[in-house]
Amino acid sequence: xxxxxxxxxxxxxxxxxxxxxxxxxxxxxxxxxxxxxxxxxxxxxxxxxxxxxxxxxxxxxxxxxxxxxxxxxxxxxxxxxxxxxxxxxxxxxxxxxxxxxxxxxxxxxxxxxxxxxxxxxxxxxxxxxxxxxxxxxxxxxxxxxxxxxxxxxxxxxxxxxxxxxxxxxxxxxxxxxxxxxxxxxxxxxxxxxxxxxxxxxxxxxxxxxxxxxxxxxxxxxxxxxxxxxxxxxxxxxxxxxxxxxxxxxxxxxxxxxxxxxx
Amino acid sequence: xxxxxxxxxxxxxxxxxxxxxxxxxxxxxxxxxxxxxxxxxxxxxxxxxxxxxxxxxxxxxxxxxxxxxxxxxxxxxxxxxxxxxxxxxxxxxxxxxxxxxxxxxxxxxxxxxxxxxxxxxxxxxxxxxxxxxxxxxxxxxxxxxxxxxxxxxxxxxxxxxxxxxxxxxxxxxxxxxxxxxxxxxxxxxxxxxxxxxxxxxxxxxxxxxxxxxxxxxxxxxxxxxxxxxxxxxxxxxxxxxxx
Numbered sequence: 489x490x491x492x493x494x495x496x497x498x499x500x501x502x503x504x505x506x507x508x509x510x511x512x513x514x515x516x517x518x519x520x521x522x523x524x525x526x527x528x529x530x531x532x533x534x535x536x537x538x539x540x541x542x543x544x545x546x547x548x549x550x551x552x553x554x555x556x557x558x559x560x561x562x563x564x565x566x567x568x569x570x571x572x573x574x575x576x577x578x579x580x581x582x583x584x585x586x587x588x589x590x591x592x593x594x595x596x597x598x599x600x601x602x603x604x605x606x607x608x609x610x611x612x613x614x615x616x617x618x619x620x621x622x623x624x625x626x627x628x629x630x631x632x633x634x635x636x637x638x639x640x641x642x643x644x645x646x647x648x649x650x651x652x653x654x655x656x657x658x659x660x661x662x663x664x665x666x667x668x669x670x671x672x673x674x675x676x677x678x679x680x681x682x683x684x685x686x687x688x689x690x691x692x693x694x695x696x697x698x699x700x701x702x703x704x705x706x707x708x709x710x711x712x713x714x715x716x717x718x719x720x721x722x723x724x725x726x727x728x729x730x731x732x733x734x735x736x737x738x739x740x741x742x743x744x745x746x747x748x749x750x
Numbered sequence: 751x752x753x754x755x756x757x758x759x760x761x762x763x764x765x766x767x768x769x770x771x772x773x774x775x776x777x778x779x780x781x782x783x784x785x786x787x788x789x790x791x792x793x794x795x796x797x798x799x800x801x802x803x804x805x806x807x808x809x810x811x812x813x814x815x816x817x818x819x820x821x822x823x824x825x826x827x828x829x830x831x832x833x834x835x836x837x838x839x840x841x842x843x844x845x846x847x848x849x850x851x852x853x854x855x856x857x858x859x860x861x862x863x864x865x866x867x868x869x870x871x872x873x874x875x876x877x878x879x880x881x882x883x884x885x886x887x888x889x890x891x892x893x894x895x896x897x898x899x900x901x902x903x904x905x906x907x908x909x910x911x912x913x914x915x916x917x918x919x920x921x922x923x924x925x926x927x928x929x930x931x932x933x934x935x936x937x938x939x940x941x942x943x944x945x946x947x948x949x950x951x952x953x954x955x956x957x958x959x960x961x962x963x964x965x966x967x968x969x970x971x972x973x974x975x976x977x978x979x980x981x982x983x984x985x986x987x988x989x990x991x992x993x
Contacts, residue, residue: 657827667851
């Protein structure tokens with residue numbers, strides 16, 4: 489019995505026997521089903537999928553918008569993160585402080601508050617009319633602060649002795665970044681970066697607050713039209729999982745592949 | 751190679767590493783820097799490698815004064831082969847690529863020529879079997895030998911070794927020292943810091959004894975080993991030769 493539900497203590501590579509994986513997996517699934525069945529039976533929820541199904545195009549449209557906004561924000565956030573990480577390592581102090589302050593402000597305040605301030609104050613002041621553009625910028629700025637920390641940690645993990653070797657060889661500074669730091673940092677930061685991108689996708693749901701017609705806002709609207717809460721929000725959860733789960737699995741895969749001894 | 755230093759000084763904050771070092775070696779041959787830790791050996795070697803800029807004084811290689819602009823330093827570093835104590839190699843590259851990369855990116859070889867020449871060197875140093883392995887798959891001694899191959903590959907005018915065996919166990923130490931002795935046989939100018947005093951005795955043509963940032967003695971190794979003039983060097987030799 490034990491062998492179906494427990495891992496060997498001396499199992500170094502963390503492999504799980506197929507029989508144990510199936511047994512334990514099914515057990516968890518059964519328990520979760522029981523829990524959900526209990527919850528729904530208690531609230532006696534009257535399902536009305538037909539009303540929501542009529543609005544299926546709205547879900548697809550919103551989902552696609554979320555994909556588009558997230559993809560654009562990912563690219564921009566990567567750029568912001570990279571520049572900030574480099575700025576935090578420069579010898580020019582004002583730039584260094586600026587990067588530090590940006591990072592601390594973003595990481596220290598709620599994203600919702602940032603969206604509101606950015607949308608109603610900053611974007612207004614600069615005359616940015618397009619709310620989708622505003623959404624992408626603020627999402628990228630938010631995520632960029634976290635990405636800069638990931639990249640900085642990656643760059644700093646490259647040992648001093650390697651940089652010395654590279655210098656002694658006669659590499660220029662850009663060459664050191666290009667041939668020594670970048671390839672190694674890429675391997676190291678890909679897993680946490682993938683995780684950050686998954687977060688970014690989820691965080692994009694908050695953009696509904698400034699009426700960006702993305703996935704969450706569309707689901708809210710369907711709910712308002714049909715008064716069918718769960719039928720609107722369950723597909724919403726599913727839609728996000730559809731995006732974040734593959735990224736999460738891919739990140740695990742990368743972690744395994746790049747785990748080389750140094 | 752002729753090496754002259756005049757009043758070379760270097761401080762790190764409050765800490766004076768070199769306090770006016772002067773010497774003149776008509777022929778570097780194999781020069782061993784000797785002395786207690788913190789005496790300034792590493793700093794001196796790093797200045798010769800162009801990795802550290804002295805606060806004052808002049809360094810002359812074959813009569814040519816070293817300059818410290820970024821351009822000059824870069825050119826200088828590219829003419830010098832340097833091997834550190836450990837972790838010389840880039841962990842994401844194979845042994846072959848570790849040697850070929852600088853040839854290609856710094857010395858203008860085509861990728862194919864760089865790889866061919868790198869392989870040729872690995873063969874010469876009996877490392878050809880390891881060409882496709884990354885540093886993590888090599889022993890410490892093999893890594894150091896690949897690092898030496900990389901330093902030699904650029905046809906340097908001077909080879910510098912900063913305690914190349916002090917992170918190795920005795921067996922591997924021997925294989926690295928053998929290789930250095932072989933390079934000496936080829937007549938390459940070498941400046942070496944080592945704690946392997948027996949090896950130093952065997953290969954050193956010139957000896958420089960550094961103590962608290964000063965050169966207390968220097969000259970032909972045989973004479974210095976036999977008759978150290980200063981009390982500091984006598985005490986040092988007595989200690990390192992005791993066992």
